[in-house]
Amino acid sequence: MKRFSQLIKILDSTNKTTLKVNALANYFSEAPEKDKVWTIAILSHRRPPRPVNTTLLREWASELANIPLWLFEESYHIVGDLAETIALVVPSDEKSTEKLLSTFLEEMIWLKKQEDQIKKNYLFENWKNLDYYGRFVFTKLITGGFRIGVSQKLMTRALAKSTGIDEDILAYKLMGNWDPNTISFKELVLEENKNDYLSKPYPFYLAYAIEDEVSTLGNVRQWSAEHKWDGIRAQVILRNNEIFVWSRGEELVTDKYPEFQEFIGVLPNGMVLDGEILPYPNEQIGTFNDLQTRIGRKTVSKALLKKTPVILKAYDLLEWQGDDIRKKTFAERRKLLHEVFEEVKTTNSKIPLQLSEQMAFNSWQEVALEREKSREKHSEGLMLKRLDSPYLVGRKKGDWWKWKVDPLTIDAVLTYAMRGHGRRSNLFTDYTFALWNTNEEGKKELVTFAKAYSGLTDAEFKQVDAWIKKNTLERYGPVRSVTPQHVFEIAFEGIAFSKRHKSGIATRFPRILRWRKDKKIEEANSLEDLKSLIPSTISTAK
Amino acid sequence: MKRQLLEFTPKGIYCEPADVYLDPWKPVDKALITHGHADHSRWGHKKYITHHTNIPIIKHRLGDILASGKKWGETFTINNVKFSFHPAGHILGSSQIRVEHKGQVWVFTGDYKLEDDGVATPYENVKCHSFITECTFGLPAFLWRPQKEVISDINSWWAENKANGLTSILFGYSLGKAQRLLKHLDPDIGKIYTHGAVENMTAVLRNMIDFPKTELITRDTKKVDLAGNIVLAPPSAQGSTWIRKMVPYVNATASGWMAFRGARRRRAIDKGFVLSDHCDWPGLLKAIKETGAEKVICTHGYTAIFSRYLRDLGYDASTESTQFEGETGEISSDTDIENKSENTSVKANGKGEQT
Structure with a gap:
């Protein structure tokens, strides 16, 4: 586990692909066989089912940290990652462990079927005993999803580098249903199989x-x-x-x-x-x-x-x-x-x-x-x-x-904002936009139509972020409603009717084209304007 | 409503009976100054009163100003109000200001930390009835490791980079953090180079503190001279042309914000050392408890959250809007803007701090 935490730490602290590949290749050359299999499984989204739900994780972490649940939640909204928040707030003896990654995962599979009290004891024991990064990685294994910029392809490349086996063949070997708990590294990766060549694609x-x-x-x-x-x-x-x-x-x-x-x-x-x-x-x-x-x-x-x-x-x-x-x-x-x-x-x-x-x-x-x-x-x-x-x-x-074709565009009003994740955590960068609609009582109101979180420069995001923090109307957990005041031009590739959307319309790839500082909210477009953009060939569909 | 001894006005924190301001952000006649950072000691006041070690610092920054210096704990009276400066441990020359009038004692912290950093005079607890505190890192997610451990990490990082033939660039605010780092860098590893802003500020402080030798980077400094050595630079130097000539290098930032993975990644920094000149969560709680204060006013940081927690603990806690910025120059201004805005939004919607 120490070795795996160290690997995650390196992967997490660089955005250079070669460094990531080298770190992974070194890991694949040195780690115990069973851990290698589990690492491949984790990085190819084959983790075991979550043994403890996040509600319990939050409750227990705040209990161990001796802080009220609301304070834990507030911290989580700011930190932007549950496992990281837990790793930061719970007190610890900062020990490191010799226990293998595979042992942890076997324990987690076992844990899923246990009573809450046993789960709680297990978490407390590990949270208290691991060092900061170990605690973070341990909790991530429970909550799922390492977003550390390692695609399956990058992992496969590293594995190819460490084993000398062709990347495309490895990609094929790692496909399908295999159980990290029972398969060996030899069976999964090293053994030659004639069929491996059968699937080989050409580069696009x-x-x-x-x-x-x-x-x-x-x-x-x-x-x-x-x-x-x-x-x-x-x-x-x-x-x-x-x-x-x-x-x-x-x-x-x-x-x-x-x-x-x-x-x-x-x-x-x-x-x-x-x-x-x-x-x-x-x-x-x-x-x-x-x-x-x-x-x-x-x-x-x-x-x-x-x-x-x-x-x-x-x-x-x-x-x-x-x-x-x-x-x-x-x-x-x-x-x-x-x-x-x-x-x-x-x-x-x-x-x-x-x-x-x-x-x-x-x-x-x-x-x-x-x-x-x-x-x-x-x-x-x-x-x-x-x-x-x-x-x-x-x-x-x-x-x-x-x-x-040129994207379709429409001018919409910023109505809600949420903090981003990863490098954008703590910055309000995820926005919801609305268009005007006349409701049944004949009153004009703003109706949400799309979310967008790209298209502004870092400097503009900073400016909007600062404005949002000063103009919050209400908070709903991580989401804030803001005073309708700013108009943005939103571009999107496609448009269709949708039952899943409040506005009744789905847009494809919505993104911010520019900040229309020259426009007042009254000048933003209406839902009718948006509907008129739907091509006639599909306007009859449901 | 009865007037408070210290009030928050558009110009800054005001003491009406003495007619003086504490760290005001608009020009005033008489300003009591906690420390030399730009958001606390601004330009344009007629008279500055501060701890004597802070005078060379603010004169270096603000030029020829009228300033008078006080010793730690020295009481002086203005219109029957008693004032004194007490060490805040934030940076060299940083103080808390104690204000006493008609049996009421207030303390304004400016910025502070509890750990002795080897440069600033260590924080001293001052008993009071009302405590105006910063809470830049007022979240339970912030918990500092002892300086000794962080410094040891920094020196090992430098040594490792040297072994790889790389230049180490370490970012820290030019007043305070840079000197704290400099004081503890191990000169046996290599030479310590500086950016002009760091060099000049350090020169001012050399009269008071013994620092390792530094070398200013000039046009004549060669790339080969830098290899394996360390460069101390302000955060603003990141990504500048000045830095580019140091390739190959690795960079790091020392700041409290480095506790968050997101902050590290946003900055595209190779390494983040969690080292702050502000209190961490337990530090804030400990300091507040030891003052014995019943009333606590939170000025900058995660004020809304922190004051709510203090109320849970039974304090009479509230927030006030100021223009102080916390650890902004060091990593990102987002939280700092947040503090102010949370206050304003609270006032604007009239719902109290938590909705």
Whole structure:
């Protein structure tokens, strides 16, 4: 545990990726086998279920610290992290422990089924005996969620560095359901497995946003245009009658999208598709809002599969008949893809696969006109791909460009604020914005429509933070209502009706474009103004 | 309503029977000054009365001012009001001000801490009826480790950086924190370089305190000279071009705010040492208890929360709005703005401190 606390401390106190990777790689080279497995589990979100709920944690921590619960809560709001607050307020003998990380986790699994009194004794004993960082890490293990900027990818890279095993193969090995309590490091990581290569994806080719006039790209006939779909970029691999789905974050997400199992036996083996996973409720492309219900679920219920199925909108073919064809031109790859698709569709029209329609234009004006239709088609804009280009690795300028539609904007009033977390803890940086609405009694009132916490400079955040602290009307735990006084221009990418939102409208990627110091709140927009931005193609949806 | 011996006015803390102000933030005729930090000793008063060790400090900062110095515990009378200065332990020359009139004793702390830091004259407890206290770190989340341990961490950090061929840059407020750090840095590890603001302020204090030798960084200072050595600089130097020429370096800040992970990360500092010239939570509670005061007024810090807790404990505690800033120059002004604002918002909505 000492070694693990030390690791977390290093990871937490640097934002340099190389330092993080080195610290992790050293840890993987030195730590006891069982601890390594648990560390991988923790950093890939496989911690055991929370043994004690946070209400009890708060009560018991304030009891041990000998302070009233309200004072603990106030401290928590300011510190911004429960485990950190507990580590700071409880008194301790500042000892360090030789007990292993794996022992702590085994104890926590045991603890879950115990009586409250036993749980309380266990917490008190450990809080009192650990040093500050040990106490913080121990409590974090209970509350869950180390937000220390270590992605699964970074952890995999470190593991690759320490074991010499290829990163992509490791990523595959660490997928799926394994139990850190029973599996050994050897079984999980070290043992060779032929199947490991089966799933290997190609690095994604990523586009840059177009900055200059689109006409600077030259002859329009050398380019292929298609809509930029707003879903999850993915590679779907079919080899040896097995499907593997990789997201752009190079995370294996096969289990999240069981629909693609239908490809087996229909599409030929030795094939890798690049495309976008899109929601497809009622046989129509849905909004990103629909897809939200699928993202982040490890297991998908039958009801959800029926309500919000997904399809793959394919736009590239990277492997064909087991051969890497990325060096072929885009035009050739698309032609192959088209042929495969046509053949499959005649016999299996129901498989969740569509092609992203290629469009050819005679002038850049025509391209621009098509771009204007993006919102109606639920796309984010256009993708422009050079017809004679190979499939490159990573983000490269020149052959692929994204030409997004300009965001929608609206002027809204700041009504609530909350303290941020992490580097923004103790600063009010998370804001709620409202628009005018005329209620049933004919009175104008402000209705919440979106939350946003990015888009201002650090200096502006500081200024708004100071203003909020002086203009608080009421406090609701960490949230404060403020005097309606400031207008901000809010930008967002998409818009749709929503039952989950008070305003009845959901916006996608809302962020602050600028602080409209020149506007009074009376000049902010209304809910009607916002509704008028919804494209007519979806305004009839629920 | 009966007038209080010390009142909070738009110009500062006012003693009406003596017609003097304590640490006023607007120009006045006669100002009693607790210590040399900018938010407590401002420019423009006709006369400054302060502890004699503070005079060279405020003259260095404010130029040619009319100032008279007092000794610790020396009583002087203005219009039948008795005043005296008592050590506050915050920085060199920092005082609490005791005010006595018609049997009523008030103490105004300015800024203070209980631990003897080896530079400032250690805090002295002064009995009183009413205690006006800061509470910059008035949350149970703040608990300082003994200075000895923190200093030992700082020296080991420096030695480790030296072993790696790196320059160590240590940020601390140029008056107070910088000298406290300097006093305890181990000159056997290497040379101690200074930023101009630190060098000049330290020069003023060298007459009173024995500090290790320092070397001012100038245009002629070479990168190779700095390698392995330590640089003391004010927090404002972080990210400046002045710092860039010291690459490769690692930096650290010594401040009470470093207790929070968020504050460390926000500052993008390599290392944070929790070292403050203000009281921690137990320090505040201990100090208040030992004064024997029944009435406590909290001026700056987490005032609303701290005074509510004091009321829970049975004190007659309240908050007052001031323009004092706590440990602002050292890390972030957010809490300081908070103190003032919490007071104002309380008044504005008329609901009392806690809603």
